[in-house]
Structures are given as structure tokens and as C-alpha cells.
Amino acid sequence: xxxxxxxxxxxxxxxxxxxxxxxxxxxxxxxxxxxxxxxxxxxxxxxxxxxxxxxxxxxxxxxxxxxxxxxxxxxxxxxxxxxxxxxxxxxxxxxxxxxxxxxxxxxxxxxxxxxxxxxxxxxxxxxxxxxxxxxxxxxxxxxxxxxxxxxxxxxxxxxxxxxxxxxxxxxxxxxxxxxxxxxxxxxxxxxxxxxxxxxxxxxxxxxxxxxxxxxxxxxxxxxxxxxxxxxxxxxxxxxxxxxxxxxxxxxxxxxxxxxxxxxxxxxxxxxxxxxxxxxxxxxxxxxxxxxxxxxxxxxxxxxxxxxxxxxxxxxxxxxxxxxxxxxxxxxxxxxxxxxxxxxxxxxxxxxxxxxxxxxxxxxxxxxxxxxxxxxxxxxxxxxxxxxxxxxxxxxx
Amino acid sequence: xxxxxxxxxxxxxxxxxxxxxxxxxxxxxxxxxxxxxxxxxxxxxxxxxxxxxxxxxxxxxxxxxxxxxxxxxxxxxxxxxxxxxxxxxxxxxxxxxxxxxxxxxxxxxxxxxxxxxxxxxxxxxxxxxxxxxxxxxxxxxxxxxxxxxxxxxxxxxxxxxxxxxxxxxxxxxxxxxxxxxxxxxxxxxxxxxxxxxxxxxxxxxxxxxxxxxxxxxxxxxxxx
Numbered sequence: 001x002x003x004x005x006x007x008x009x010x011x012x013x014x015x016x017x018x019x020x021x022x023x024x025x026x027x028x029x030x031x032x033x034x035x036x037x038x039x040x041x042x043x044x045x046x047x048x049x050x051x052x053x054x055x056x057x058x059x060x061x062x063x064x065x066x067x068x069x070x071x072x073x074x075x076x077x078x079x080x081x082x083x084x085x086x087x088x089x090x091x092x093x094x095x096x097x098x099x100x101x102x103x104x105x106x107x108x109x110x111x112x113x114x115x116x117x118x119x120x121x122x123x124x125x126x127x128x129x130x131x132x133x134x135x136x137x138x139x140x141x142x143x144x145x146x147x148x149x150x151x152x153x154x155x156x157x158x159x160x161x162x163x164x165x166x167x168x169x170x171x172x173x174x175x176x177x178x179x180x181x182x183x184x185x186x187x188x189x190x191x192x193x194x195x196x197x198x199x200x201x202x203x204x205x206x207x208x209x210x211x212x213x214x215x216x217x218x219x220x221x222x223x224x225x226x227x228x229x230x231x232x233x234x235x236x237x238x239x240x241x242x243x244x245x246x247x248x249x250x251x252x253x254x255x256x257x258x259x260x261x262x263x264x265x266x267x268x269x270x271x272x273x274x275x276x277x278x279x280x281x282x283x284x285x286x287x288x289x290x291x292x293x294x295x296x297x298x299x300x301x302x303x304x305x306x307x308x309x310x311x312x313x314x315x316x317x318x319x320x321x322x323x324x325x326x327x328x329x330x331x332x333x334x335x336x337x338x339x340x341x342x343x344x345x346x347x348x349x350x351x352x353x354x355x356x357x358x359x360x361x362x363x364x365x366x367x368x369x370x371x372x373x374x375x376x377x378x379x380x381x382x383x384x385x386x387x388x389x390x391x392x393x394x395x396x
Numbered sequence: 397x398x399x400x401x402x403x404x405x406x407x408x409x410x411x412x413x414x415x416x417x418x419x420x421x422x423x424x425x426x427x428x429x430x431x432x433x434x435x436x437x438x439x440x441x442x443x444x445x446x447x448x449x450x451x452x453x454x455x456x457x458x459x460x461x462x463x464x465x466x467x468x469x470x471x472x473x474x475x476x477x478x479x480x481x482x483x484x485x486x487x488x489x490x491x492x493x494x495x496x497x498x499x500x501x502x503x504x505x506x507x508x509x510x511x512x513x514x515x516x517x518x519x520x521x522x523x524x525x526x527x528x529x530x531x532x533x534x535x536x537x538x539x540x541x542x543x544x545x546x547x548x549x550x551x552x553x554x555x556x557x558x559x560x561x562x563x564x565x566x567x568x569x570x571x572x573x574x575x576x577x578x579x580x581x582x583x584x585x586x587x588x589x590x591x592x593x594x595x596x597x598x599x600x601x602x603x604x605x606x607x608x609x610x611x612x613x614x615x616x617x618x619x620x
Contacts, residue, residue: 004422006415168457173415173430175422275457282456363458 002177007139007169008033010176011104011162014143016047017184018102018150021073021191024053024064028083029116030166031106035078058083062090062101069099070205072196074150078104080166084122085110088129095130095221097206098194100153102146105133106166107274107325109358117359118166120274120325124302124334130221132160132228133302134248135273139164139174141300144239144247147179151188152235152248156228163302165275165325167359179243187242228304250306251313252298255284266295268374269317269348271310271339273299276323276355276362283364283371292375302335307342314343320350321374323367327354332382355385398426398449398546399460403479404469407439412559413469413533414445419555420537420547421449429454442473449546465544467536468492469519480506490539490579492519492532496589511586515543515579521593522574526567528601538572542579549576563602570599 005013012034015023023042025035041047051068055061061077069075079087084105094101105123109115123133134149136142142164149160164170197205209217229250236248246252254277272280277298287294297313299306314320320343324333331337336352343350353370356362366386373379400417404410411432418430426449433444446460464487468479471493480489489508491500497514501507508514517539519532537552549572556568574594582588 004419004428167432171411171432172457173418173428174454175427175429278455279457361459363461364456 002175004173005139005176005178006033006171006173007142007164008106008171009037010139010143010178011146011164011170012037012041013178014146015076015102015104016041017179017181018076018147018188019074019190020047020050020076022051022053022065022068022075024055024061024068024075024077026055026058026061026079026083028058028080029106030108030118030170031078031080031104033170034104034106038076058087059090062087062094065101065103066090066094066097066099069094069101070097070197072191072193072198074154074191075099075101076103077101078106080106081108081110081116081122084126088126091126091129091131093206094159096217098157099159100150100157100191101159102149102153103159103161104146105161105163106170107163108166115358118168119357119359120163120165120334121327121357123161123163124326126161127303127334130158130225131303132158132225132232134160134162135300135302136162136164136169137275137277137298137300139169139172140176140245141247142169143176143178144243144245147184147188148232148235148239148248150191152228152232154191155235156224156231157194158224158228163274168275177245183242187239225304229301229306229309232301232304248300250299250301250304251309252300253313254281254296254298265315265317267293267317268319268321268371269295269297269314270321270323270371271297271299271314271335272323273302273335274325276325276367279362279364280323280367283368287368287371290372292371294371294375299335302338305338305342310339310342311346314346314348318348319374319379320348321371321379322350322352324352324354325356327357350381351379352382353379353385354383360386397452397454398465399463400447400465400467400540401460401463401479401482402445402447402467402469403473403477404443404445405439405473406441406443408443408469409531409533410443410445410469413467413536414447416533416552416555416559417447417467417537417540417547419558420541420551421447423551423554424547426450427452427454431457431459433459442477463487465489465540465546467540469532469536471495474500474504478504478506480504480508483508486510486513488540488544489514490536490543491516492536494518494521494590494593497586499587499589512543512583514586515539515583516589517575517578518590518593519571519575521590522578523567523571525594525597526571526574526599526601527564527607528604529607531607532571534568535571535575538574538576539579541572542576542583549573560608563600563606564608567599567602
């Protein structure tokens with residue numbers, strides 16, 4: 001049923017529909033509303049057979065998630081920013097142990113300087129952690145991706161971060177088609193762990209791997225991550241059959257009749273992840289009217305990185321513009337670095353645009369200006385959108 | 397697309413007001429979006445909320461730069477800033493104040509000058525009578541409905557009932573009705589204000605303990 005609901009509350013309800021056995025929580029903005037809502041559901045009986053565990057830190061949150069998942073439970077947690085960094089050691093362990101934990105990352109900048117607002121520096125800093133990272137365009141997508149995430153994580157035994165822009169999505173009230181319990185049950189079977197710790201049948205998990213097998217472990221993880229692209233596409237297709245809408249596609253071309261099968265390629269391909277895609281889609285019609293031949297590519301997954309599908313979606317575009325919501329200082333955009341690798345052999349220049357860092361509002365005018373500059377051949381390799389020269393001059 | 401900016405101060409319920417307005421629009425058949433603008437989340441600091449209505453799916457997530465309407469929850473903002481900046485030509489404004497529309501224009505020259513574009517309503521006084529505290533969101537939405545006709549008073553009541561229940565819902569709905577009537581009654585007179593408030597009203601007010609945090613608008617704590 002379509003209803004107006006805050007993004008965080010919608011995600012909390014979607015997680016509850018997935019029937020988690022354990023929710024462990026440590027609050028940090030902007031994910032707090034999600035775990036608060038789940039806590040309320042556990043307390044009032046809206047979420048049954050679920051242990052809600054308040055922990056003392058994010059490191060504990062991930063550690064409890066690992067323990068509960070290793071014992072065969074379906075587990076949820078959420079974090080953001082410094083909280084994700086604080087749990088980082090355990091984050092790597094969760095993927096290394098093959099535990100299908102689902103975690104929301106309400107994307108937020110990393111300090112210092114301290115900043116509570118949205119960009120994507122936090123989850124992208126964990127790009128090599130071995131987790132999948134799915135990115136929501138809007139709150140409908142955020143709801144749907146959590147349901148897909150449990151299904152996929154448990155199929156492939158890899159944990160998944162569902163990334164949604166903090167505040168911009170978590171605190172926005174939007175129209176969302178909330179799935180029913182019947183639909184979620186039809187799509188998501190009960191969790192049957194491949195291996196689980198059991199007091200009656202003692203075993204060990206997470207043994208030391210010496211030089212004789214460590215390379216092989218990493219090779220297998222690499223292979224599993226590559227294979228995750230097909231599994232994600234398959235899960236997305238099945239999701240559409242049950243729920244009647246597409247979600248979870250690693251690559252989509254927006255603003256076309258058929259999002260899944262790009263029929264129309266422009267001279268300029270714009271690539272982005274997350275909520276900025278909505279604002280970009282809103283400026284497409286006026287740009288096209290001006291004669292700027294542009295198409296918009298939504299990357300729904302950063303891990304696994306869908307290189308082949310992305311290269312197909314870029315097609316014969318003569319220029320590629322990547323909206324980067326996180327930068328590698330001294331190098332350039334995190335996303336554009338990955339796109340450049342996927343474009344190997346392509347002669348098209350790639351323009352990285354660092355935008356919306358630490359909550360700087362991303363306006364339609366600024367985005368349209370960037371695309372116009374690319375169209376006119378006046379866009380550099382790396383641009384900091386809306387950079388305030390007055391501030392830079394004071395410091396220089 | 398119809399876009400509304402709500403100006404207030406931390407603790408006044410700006411976020412709740414923008415969500416309530418979105419719910420009223422959705423109840424009236426629009427697609428709707430509400431979005432807080434998170435600045436310094438301190439009690440008393442200026443806070444802005446955004447609400448959009450559209451017949452189409454709403455894609456954009458940029459802040460509202462050129463609103464069709466502005467709602468001012470706190471009259472002291474008029475002297476501290478210009479809440480009418482960016483308002484489109486012919487745009488509406490509703491201000492919570494005892495001042496008349498012309499009185500507001502004297503304080504804030506950018507307030508809409510055309511007839512029927514600016515409404516003032518002593519919402520704090522009204523709400524104090526019905527809820528015991530100056531938490532004016534629903535009253536101002538009632539006034540907004542009377543001024544613009546974009547949403548109906550019935551949709552405002554629906555939105556209130558979605559967020560609150562019992563005496564709190566009843567007090568908010570009554571406040572919205574009184575504010576709606578106030579704007580309707582005074583629409584012809586740009587010098588009509590309420591220097592003495594609205595006078596005592598018999599109402600079954602909720603106790604302090606019955607007022608939910610979301611209505612009081614406790615600012616989000618940024619546990620950074």
C-alpha cells in the first residue's frame with residue numbers, strides 16, 4: 001500500500017518484515033531513527049521472536065552481529081560515519097567468516113572536521129572490506145534493497161551494506177509502497193545457515209589460515225564477489241516477479257522507457273549513486289530540450305562492481321561525467337576511479353565531479369551547469385562543484 | 397510542483413509541521429515529499445523545513461530555493477532574517493503573529509504585497525488555548541488551507557489524526573479550525589491584527605505529560 005512515511009521508519013518496517021532474529025544497535029545520526037523504530041516494534045510486539053540488543057559501541061554492535069550470525073540467526077544492525085570506522089576491524093571479520101549480516105549505512109561524512117551531514121565517504125572507505133554495497137536512489141529503493149539484501153546475503157554467504165544517503169533519505173518523508181508480510185515471505189525463505197555454532201555439536205569458526213591457504217581464501221572471496229553480480233541480477237528479477245517493480249539492478253539507465261534495457265545512449269553519460277540521481281533525473285528534460293544529448297546511469301551496486309554492465313550502459317558516449325560523493329584525497333573521486341577501471345580501452349574522457357561533500361546541498365542548477373560544461377568541452381578531469389573561492393582565498 | 401518552505405526555531409516543531417503538511421497534501425491526492433534542512437540543531441536556532449506537492453512523482457531532492465508559499469512559525473524571525481527570500485511572484489505567506497498583514501510588511505518589506513497573498517494569524521494564542529503550549533503547526537496549516545486552497549481543512553485534520561491521538565489530536569484540530577476561520581474572516585482587511593490575542597476558550601486541554609515530544613518538537617540530538 002502506498003503511504004507517506006519517513007525513510008528511516010520505512011526501512012525499520014522493511015527490516016521487521018524480513019523477520020530478523022537479532023537486532024543489535026548503537027545509535028549514531030543519521031541512522032538512529034531506524035533502530036529506534038525497531039526498538040519500538042520489539043517493545044510493542046510488532047516484531048516478535050527478535051532479540052533487540054543494546055550494545056556499548058559500534059565495535060560491539062558488529063561483534064554481537066557476528067556472534068549471532070555465526071549461531072545461525074538472521075541479524076540486522078545499522079551505522080554511519082565514525083561508527084562504521086569504529087567497527088571496521090569486525091566488519092572485515094564478518095565478510096571473511098562468510099556471515100550474511102545486513103547493515104544499513106546511513107551515509108554520512110567522516111571527520112575531522114566534525115560534520116554530521118551526508119556524503120558517501122563512510123561506506124566507500126570500506127570498499128575493500130569484502131562486503132557488498134548496494135545504494136538506494138530513494139526510500140522505495142531503500143525498502144526494497146533491504147529485502148533483496150537478506151535474500152542475496154544468505155544465498156551467497158556475504159554480508160551486505162544497504163547504503164542510503166543520511167538525512168536526504170533517512171529523514172525525508174516520501175510516498176513508499178510498503179510490501180506486505182505475505183510478499184516478503186514469498187520472496188525471502190527462512191534462513192538456513194551453511195554452518196552454525198551449536199553447543200550440542202561443538203565446532204570452531206574463524207580458524208587461523210596460514211600462508212599455505214590464505215591466498216586461496218582471498219581468491220575464493222574474489223571469485224564469490226564476481227559471481228555476486230549475476231546473483232544480484234537474478235534476485236532483482238525475482239523481486240520484480242513478486243513485488244511488481246524493479247529494484248536491486250546493478251546498473252540502470254534512468255529516464256528511458258525501459259530502465260533495465262538501455263535503448264537510448266547520449267553523447268554524454270552521467271554516472272552516480274544514491275539520492276543525487278533523483279535530482280539529476282529532474283534536470284534531464286530541460287537539458288535535452290537545450291540539445292544536450294545526455295543519458296543518466298544509476299549504479300545500484302558499488303560492490304560487486306558491475307564493470308561489464310556499466311561499460312555497456314556507457315556505450316558510445318563521447319564523454320563520461322561521474323558524480324563523486326566521496327574523494328580519495330590527492331587522487332580524485334572514489335567512484336570515478338572505479339568507473340575509469342571499468343572503461344579500460346574507451347577513448348571517452350572521464351570527468352570526476354566531487355559534489356555534495358559533508359552535506360553541501362546539490363542543486364539542479366549546479367548539476368545542469370556541470371553537464372553543460374561537459375557538453376561544451378569545458379569540464380576538467382576533476383571539479384569540486386560549487387567550490388567557494390572566498391573560503392579558499394582566505395586560507396591560501 | 398507546489399513548494400512550501402516552513403521557517404521556525406529549533407523546538408517549535410518545524411520538522412513535524414513539514415511532515416504534517418506533506419500528509420495533508422497526500423490526503424488531498426498529491427504526491428508529497430517533506431524534508432528537513434538540518435543546520436545547527438539547537439533549541440531556538442532558525443530551522444527550515446521543506447514540503448513539495450505534485451501530481452507527478454517527485455524526483456528532485458534539492459532544497460527549495462523558490463517556494464510557492466512560506467509559513468513562518470516564529471514572528472521573531474521577521475526581525476532576524478528575511479523568510480520571504482526566493483518566494484515566487486504571486487507566492488503566498490502565512491505568519492504566526494498578532495500583527496496585521498500590513499504590520500508584517502512594515503517589519504519585513506519582502507513580505508508579499510498583493511491582496512490575498514499574506515495572512516497573519518495569532519496561532520500561538522489559539523494553540524495555547526487548546527493545548528496549553530504554543531506549538532502552532534496545525535493552526536498554521538489551517539490558516540494555510542484558508543489562504544491558498546491548495547489543501548483543505550479536512551486534509552489538515554486527517555494529517556493531525558495520523559500523527560496524534562486523543563486530546564492532543566483534538567486540540568490541534570480545533571486550533572486548525574479556529575485559525576482557518578480567522579483567516580477567512582479577516583481576509584478582506586490588511587490592517588486586521590490581534591493585539592490582545594484571542595481571549596479565553598473553554599477546551600479540554602491535554603496535560604503537559606500528554607504532549608508528545610514530536611509535537612513539542614524536541615530537536616534531534618546529533619550524537620556525532
